[in-house]
Amino acid sequence: MTYNDKKQFYLAVDCVIFGYEDYKLKLLLQPRPIEPSKGEWALMGGFCGDAETLENAANRVLEKTTGLTNIYMKQVQAFSQVNRDPGGRVISVAFFALINIRNYDDDLLKQYGAQWFSIEEIPNLIFDHAEIVENAMQQLRRTAKIQPIGFELLPENFTITQLRNLYEAIYQCTLEPANFRRKIMSMKLLDRLPFKDKNSSRKGAYLYSFNQEKYENLSAQGFSFDISHAQM
């Protein structure tokens, strides 16, 4: 090996898994399964394996702990404070993931003792996980303004009001319903379905689905998703 004289490091991935429910942005946490700090609240994580990339490792962790594949996932950054993990010199690369909380396998929740926490009520976390969460949160907020990733947190079909509530949860703000609707509609990325959701009003609200194909076509033509000018 060429680099024999160089130091080697343990490499971990930590997943900041976001979900949305009850008008709240939530975070999936589990009691840490191994020493040190066993039992304390932690992000879902694991070590990177020999033959896998960090992205592979993060997907493996996500699938194992949520039962879901094809999850939206993005690297946040590497965390490398020398003493961040009392168990050894471990560099952690964080990812944030967005999942539709309804698809989440409740059995796995029990199996790992995992729980969803509202982002306003996050318990004490091990190591530097609070910093990681804070960082992931910022990246989510930054990204959601300029890429259509909010849809990842909603069911396949949703109403405009649900979408607005989601953005209100992400940005902790209130948005003018009329203006939000027009802003989203003007992008022409949603397909209106022939059904209405009557759960929240007598009149009923049309359901929409995000059309990925339209988005890609428009993007190829120079279009950019952008809701950053909607009072956030």
Next chain:
Amino acid sequence: MTYNDKKQFYLAVDCVIFGYEDYKLKLLLQPRPIEPSKGEWALMGGFCGDAETLENAANRVLEKTTGLTNIYMKQVQAFSQVNRDPGGRVISVAFFALINIRNYDDDLLKQYGAQWFSIEEIPNLIFDHAEIVENAMQQLRRTAKIQPIGFELLPENFTITQLRNLYEAIYQCTLEPANFRRKIMSMKLLDRLPFKDKNSSRKGAYLYSFNQEKYENLSAQGFSFDISHAQM
């Protein structure tokens, strides 16, 4: 050690060093000093040491190869393709750095055989360095719109025209001089100095300097730097 059964990895940092000169955004490259691929064009890099963070390592590399400290630097992301480095399983964490090309020590340039390349004329790079550069470039473009980092690439004192030319180089576009000037001025982040630069016009253009303190004060009050609506 708690994690004895886990695999360990070599950890490198690679620095994408941007500079600005002759109306062009430039990148500092050096011939790779070690095997494999010795002598081919590569990013400035190095291995992470035992007692340092990745940020420490990147700063060490930057200081060694540019002679400069207190450089603006930001993590891009980790690159972990299994075969990205034929010399071994090396995970690389990339950083992008912005330096004032005038402060750069030309002796070091000779010492390392380093060269500045216009970002439009980047030679073939080793490993996945082209991908790293592409990624860093995107992050620079994204960041420069919403944070006042352009100034890092200019001398302490600069004219509004110079600043505009810089943004034109970053975004490969042309900007209306009158409108750009007003946009920047409206943020009230620049101090006008009592001198003029007469290099580029008979009338002379006032020199300005970026006032970091004002920026921090305004930021604390909810102000956000944003030039994203200046035809970019």
Next chain:
DNA sequence: CCAAAAGTGTTCACGCTACACCCATGC
């Protein structure tokens, strides 16, 4: 008929664009 949420219309103000125009100065 009424309440309540969905959805539409309309006004206002601000900010970006485009371009005309003045300013200062070295030759």
Next chain:
DNA sequence: GCATGGGTGTAGCGTGAACACTTTTGG
């Protein structure tokens, strides 16, 4: 005085904010 880049003025347009208004339907 004129060419050149610095710098200002300004009209027009587009878009977001605010809020009034209409629509639909279960009780």
